[in-house]
Amino acid sequence: MKNLPITELRCSLCGRSFEPVPFMYTCPDCGNDGILEVLYDYEKASALLQPEKLRANALPGLGKWAPILPIKDPESLPPLRVGQTPFYSVKRLGEAIGYENLFVKDDGQNPTGSLKDRASAVCAASAKEMGIELITAASTGNAASSLSGMCASMGLKTVIFVPERAPKAKVAQLLMFGATVLSVRGTYDDAFDLSLKATELFGWYNRNTGFNPYLLEGKKTAALEIWENCGYKAPDYVAVSVGDGCIIGGLGKGFKDLLRMGFIEKMPKLIGVQARGSSVLAKAFANGDKVIAEPDADTYADSISVGLPRAASLALRGVHESEGRFVVVEDEEIQKAQAILAAKAGVFAEPAGATPIAGLIKARRENLIPAQAKVAALVTGNGLKDVDGALKALQTQAISIDRNPDTLQKTLKELLSL
């Protein structure tokens, strides 16, 4: 780990500090819940990441953030274009839902279609620097396809544990990227446990969310880019969907790092949006941070359907430290948000990707956010990831017409009120 910019790994539960060593994932005292926070020499980083230097920095993707990433060399990152996702001023969407300064950061435009590429890229780069050739994970979702894609581009092997019920289409993407897919005759939790066991047994590297501390370091780059996209300033609010909490935790870490480097004076308020049927963290936030797992959690927004949030402490901390809040929305509100985001901004998001928009709509209705505030909504996944989800969300239908050209004028005049 020589020459890494990391100065220490600090347990997010007990606060104990550790020297960075390979294969250290969680705090030995606190067990798997003790996710380690990665800290850097922020004074040195601040000198290297001054806005004028960033403007002139031609490094593509995440490489420019190397002074506060757990990698030695930006060249270790995958060759794919990760990050640098578009940041759109969405006036017509803003008008429709009551915001005067609304922006959308479209992380569905990452190589495999989700924000998880940021985490997988940093994870794969750090693995490569440690001489590791195989990375494992348990997932059927964006994390696994992202890891497989990144590793494919770098020539690293991946072994993915999936529960036997995993949808064929999602498994297909993993197999396409050349991953070895192990279909566990059991639940997701069985798959998760087996992946940890295999990590131990074979000395593999593990990319499980809420376990490997370097993943958060990848996710935080979304916050760094939002700061950059806003002209090296923080917006007033950043809204994002919340499932296991690792993305909002990553945003919290990113803005905290900017605070530590003196680039912002306060963090933007983080608005964590959960679906009613999967709202463990929103309940915990309202309840003195007491996290109570809900094994039956369910929402049509697949990517945030989580009953046992694995990054709970980081997520809650990010929202508290930013003086943000949680908003809980119904599945129907997410469906409407998906449609309005596509129709008014041209951004087709997966259900979880449109969830922050649902939260913002509700927040305006309840006057939780002022109309004039500068608000960024982070879209975390591409709508093409879940076309079945889009089918459910549709608010309109195709209109059946006859093929006779002679009656076309009459037909269309009636149908379209021309």
Next chain:
Amino acid sequence: MKNLPITELRCSLCGRSFEPVPFMYTCPDCGNDGILEVLYDYEKASALLQPEKLRANALPGLGKWAPILPIKDPESLPPLRVGQTPFYSVKRLGEAIGYENLFVKDDGQNPTGSLKDRASAVCAASAKEMGIELITAASTGNAASSLSGMCASMGLKTVIFVPERAPKAKVAQLLMFGATVLSVRGTYDDAFDLSLKATELFGWYNRNTGFNPYLLEGKKTAALEIWENCGYKAPDYVAVSVGDGCIIGGLGKGFKDLLRMGFIEKMPKLIGVQARGSSVLAKAFANGDKVIAEPDADTYADSISVGLPRAASLALRGVHESEGRFVVVEDEEIQKAQAILAAKAGVFAEPAGATPIAGLIKARRENLIPAQAKVAALVTGNGLKDVDGALKALQTQAISIDRNPDTLQKTLKELLSL
């Protein structure tokens, strides 16, 4: 049309020249086959597009090419990030298929997941400048979702004609973007004819491929970017899949424009790759350019399954002028190419997007392209567009394992030869 950089519209069949006027799609003498070529003041454009100026040009997306686009103002383009797609040096893929200098241009990374966004963006921008508020098209594929997405981001209306058999998932994307979808009780050709009829009747603007001359101008930007990505030089070969011929026609136009401006000395050889079951243009090329429609044309590479190629003359011209050629591949070869592209480069392409790789594999095997040549393969669509296609292309399967952690070591040792 005042202040447009266009100097003339020239019929690609009879060569007759026209002043640019609104709503002129095809040559009045030659009918719908007489696609018009859009020409510019290349001397003036050459001065504006010198490499040193392009390097310093901060305009996002397609805007930088405005001097040779049919628009007055780059600001008219949609706000989405169209173009500027990644250009990857893919060494491991090259080694696997026998090329020493292989590059992949991933146009699946456009906002709606396909190269068609380039054409739709230019079409929508030119419509906006003409004061048009509604664009129509007949399509169930990438062209329609692209048009709907671009128009949604700009507040323009779209009316899309689809045959009643159109897949629900594809129609869902159109509806999400707020398009009015007319499901014609008839075939694709009925839908196409009705869209032309509606264009006439209601004065709508038409985005049908191989009809509206400004679409080709959008597609040509892929060629301009390849030149830019190669350090303002043309590669030796550019390989792309061919269906109705409009994309390879666009590449031909782009490189021809670069030739006209004196930026390249010769065009790269265009390699048009068709699937065996849908190879009208390859047959025509081998047969004195005699195009014979094949109504039963069929390939699993959905986006290039075309029996009546609507941009035949432009496609054939591009291949002839570049001294390129056609290569015909089997569906199984496309499936293998899709898998190898994903596994060796981390690029998940739809079947038509991986087709140029299949063509390149065959071209090496038959020694049609030297191993040392600098070759760019253009991936035209994202794999997430057609996950069913990916399922068919899989060369491997998931491995079923027991959930018992105590037997994991033994199981994996046997299965993975650890």
